[in-house]
Amino acid sequence: MKNLLLPISFLLFSWLHAQEHSHGGATALTYPDIEGYITLKTDLHMHSVFSDGNVWPTIRVMEALREDLDAISLTEHLEYQPHKDDIPHPDRNRAYRLALEEAREHDLLIVPGSEITRSEPIGHSNAVFITDANHLLHDSPEDAFRAAKEQAAFVFWNHPAWYEQSPTGNPILSDFQKERIKNGELHGIEVINTHDYAEESLALALENDLTIMGTSDVHGLIDWDYTEKGNHRPVTLVFAKEKSLESLREALFDGRTVAVFNELLVGKSDFLEPLLRASIEVVTASYIEDTQVLEVVLKNNCSSDLLFENQMQYTFYTKAPIFEIGAGETSTLRIKTLERLSSVDLRLKALGAYTAPKQHPVVSWKIRVE
Ligand SMILES: [Zn+2]
Numbered sequence: 001m002k003n004l005l006l007p008i009s010f011l012l013f014s015w016l017h018a019q020e021h022s023h024g025g026a027t028a029l030t031y032p033d034i035e036g037y038i039t040l041k042t043d044l045h046m047h048s049v050f051s052d053g054n055v056w057p058t059i060r061v062m063e064a065l066r067e068d069l070d071a072i073s074l075t076e077h078l079e080y081q082p083h084k085d086d087i088p089h090p091d092r093n094r095a096y097r098l099a100l101e102e103a104r105e106h107d108l109l110i111v112p113g114s115e116i117t118r119s120e121p122i123g124h125s126n127a128v129f130i131t132d133a134n135h136l137l138h139d140s141p142e143d144a145f146r147a148a149k150e151q152a153a154f155v156f157w158n159h160p161a162w163y164e165q166s167p168t169g170n171p172i173l174s175d176f177q178k179e180r181i182k183n184g185e186l187h188g189i190e191v192i193n194t195h196d197y198a199e200e201s202l203a204l205a206l207e208n209d210l211t212i213m214g215t216s217d218v219h220g221l222i223d224w225d226y227t228e229k230g231n232h233r234p235v236t237l238v239f240a241k242e243k244s245l246e247s248l249r250e251a252l253f254d255g256r257t258v259a260v261f262n263e264l265l266v267g268k269s270d271f272l273e274p275l276l277r278a279s280i281e282v283v284t285a286s287y288i289e290d291t292q293v294l295e296v297v298l299k300n301n302c303s304s305d306l307l308f309e310n311q312m313q314y315t316f317y318t319k320a321p322i323f324e325i326g327a328g329e330t331s332t333l334r335i336k337t338l339e340r341l342s343s344v345d346l347r348l349k350a351l352g353a354y355t356a357p358k359q360h361p362v363v364s365w366k367i368r369v370e
């Protein structure tokens with residue numbers, strides 16, 4: 001019996017392990033590619049026990065795979081190491097290497113990164129695409145940023161609106177940051193961090209030509225902090241020429257991003273409008289028999305619920321001018337075109353999307369009537 005049981009239990013173990021290794025999850029994020037670029041779903045700000053996070057780095061990889069992300073970065077605080085007596089790690093690249101090893105057989109890019117951590121007015125900044133985290137450890141923050149630049153890192157300002165560092169809950173662009181921008185040492189800014197979207201940070205991004213970022217900054221579990229509460233983690237959608245570290249890096253420096261948190265989308269119109277256009281598919285368009293009422297079925301193919309306001313000269317039948325199409329859902333518009341047309345320009349304002357503070361993009365779809 002023992003001899004028989006052994007191979008069976010071995011097979012069972014192998015099967016369980018294979019199942020486990022698919023990292024399947026019900027919360028996969030979907031956003032379509034846009035013309036000329038593929039859309040990479042990234043979260044470039046998170047922590048593990050190698051700084052003040054509560055999980056081993058491999059968990060971050062498994063969480064990302066469950067959500068079908070394309071790239072993550074474990075950005076441990078360089079200067080804040082509350083677990084270092086329990087987990088000594090003289091090599092500050094350790095979390096990155098553990099994540100890289102876990103991701104080896106998966107299609108997930110691991111970006112080497114670190115969080116340069118100071119009190120205000122310098123604040124926190126992430127340096128990603130670094131070559132060696134150990135060389136970012138400096139007493140003076142100027143030296144830390146200089147070292148990041150020497151490594152050709154992409155550097156972004158974290159949670160600029162964090163009330164523990166800025167009690168008004170508004171970002172304050174300090175002389176330190178102005179100097180870093182001028183020196184080409186600061187390239188991006190989080191407009192969404194954790195649950196907070198700061199339109200003042202978006203204004204700073206646009207004024208200073210900084211790349212718009214959204215990140216989870218997760219310390220606990222994604223499931224507990226986001227999914228269980230009915231949220232997706234914030235992500236940065238990056239529009240890259242291909243799925244590779246080099247293309248991702250190039251796109252970040254070029255500012256090709258949209259920050260997303262649930263139904264909130266924030267980005268430059270050059271990227272946000274094509275993203276919204278690609279997210280809505282026109283399924284069918286035909287006139288109701290013997291009427292001038294055009295029935296259009298739309299499908300939302302992205303993971304954000306999309307809220308729209310009608311911007312056409314034509315009004316709707318049996319629908320308010322403001323309506324929502326849930327993620328993955330379809331919605332029917334009945335457009336009163338007054339005469340029978342062979343094509344219509346559907347024009348909608350995306351009320352959950354921002355291209356600047358208080359400014360929504362208007363998106364058009366050319367609809368051909370069947
Ligand atoms: Zn921070």
Ligand SMILES: [Zn+2]
Nearest residue numbers: 045046115217
């Ligand atoms: Zn952080």
